[in-house]
Amino acid sequence: EAGVVQSPRYKIIEKKQPVAFWCNPISGHNTLYWYLQNLGQGPELLIRYENEEAVDDSQLPKDRFSAERLKGVDSTLKIQPAELGDSAVYLCASSRQGSENNEQFFGPGTRLTVL
Amino acid sequence: AQSVTQLDSHVSVSEGTPVLLRCNYSSSYSPSLFWYVQHPNKGLQLLLKYTSAATLVKGINGFEAEFKKSETSFHLTKPSAHMSDAAEYFCVVSLMFSGGYNKLIFGAGTRLAVHP
Numbered sequence: 664e665a666g667v668v669q670s671p672r673y674k675i676i677e678k679k680q681p682v683a684f685w686c687n688p689i690s691g692h693n694t695l696y697w698y699l700q701n702l703g704q705g706p707e708l709l710i711r712y713e714n715e716e717a718v719d720d721s722q723l724p725k726d727r728f729s730a731e732r733l734k735g736v737d738s739t740l741k742i743q744p745a746e747l748g749d750s751a752v753y754l755c756a757s758s759r760q761g762s763e764n765n766e767q768f769f770g771p772g773t774r775l776t777v778l
Numbered sequence: 779a780q781s782v783t784q785l786d787s788h789v790s791v792s793e794g795t796p797v798l799l800r801c802n803y804s805s806s807y808s809p810s811l812f813w814y815v816q817h818p819n820k821g822l823q824l825l826l827k828y829t830s831a832a833t834l835v836k837g838i839n840g841f842e843a844e845f846k847k848s849e850t851s852f853h854l855t856k857p858s859a860h861m862s863d864a865a866e867y868f869c870v871v872s873l874m875f876s877g878g879y880n881k882l883i884f885g886a887g888t889r890l891a892v893h894p
Contacts, residue, residue, distance in 0.1 A: 705884025
């Protein structure tokens with residue numbers, strides 16, 4: 664079974680530029696998460712989707728961040744415009760509602776560097 | 779409020795010696811606790827989980843953790859370290875919501891180095 668797929672794996676941009684990250688969850692997983700992991704810290708939840716509905720986006724900085732999951736499968740996280748402080752790893756995870764403890768499976772992440 | 783504190787940011791051991799990664803949690807109710815491992819350029823992988831069953835939990839790759847309510851601790855141990863154990867380890871507590879959703883709260887992580 665394929666795991667959570669994320670692309671790109673690395674992205675380097677200049678500040679004020681837009682950037683987008685893509686995530687394809689494990690097949691059959693209806694819940695999708697985006698996490699932000701700053702250097703030397705643990706991941707923090709940005710947004711959670713149940714199918715195509717964003718049910719928890721309280722930690723998403725909505726002035727510059729947006730996300731979508733139009734068909735309830737893959738998802739895109741966008742930053743526009745990017746700032747220096749956005750340099751971090753962006754992780755995507757998925758889980759299947761009703762599975763044991765709703766275990767979350769994580770992708771390898773996208774490492775963003777803003778210059 | 780639920781939170782976790784990983785007491786060591788870095789741990790260094792020699793191959794073949796025991797590993798101890800310390801974690802204390804704060805929770806207003808009986809928590810679910812997890813340990814995740816993150817190898818460089820790879821996704822987070824679940825090592826083990828405690829969900830109010832046996833207090834000694836065995837995970838993958840020879841790791842285990844013991845839930846001690848009196849000490850609010852969930853330390854991760856392994857009898858004998860292997861070079862491949864070098865990675866970042868995260869202690870995690872979950873917030874339970876209705877509908878079976880659990881929100882994960884991660885500790886800051888402990889980087890384990892294993893020397894020959």
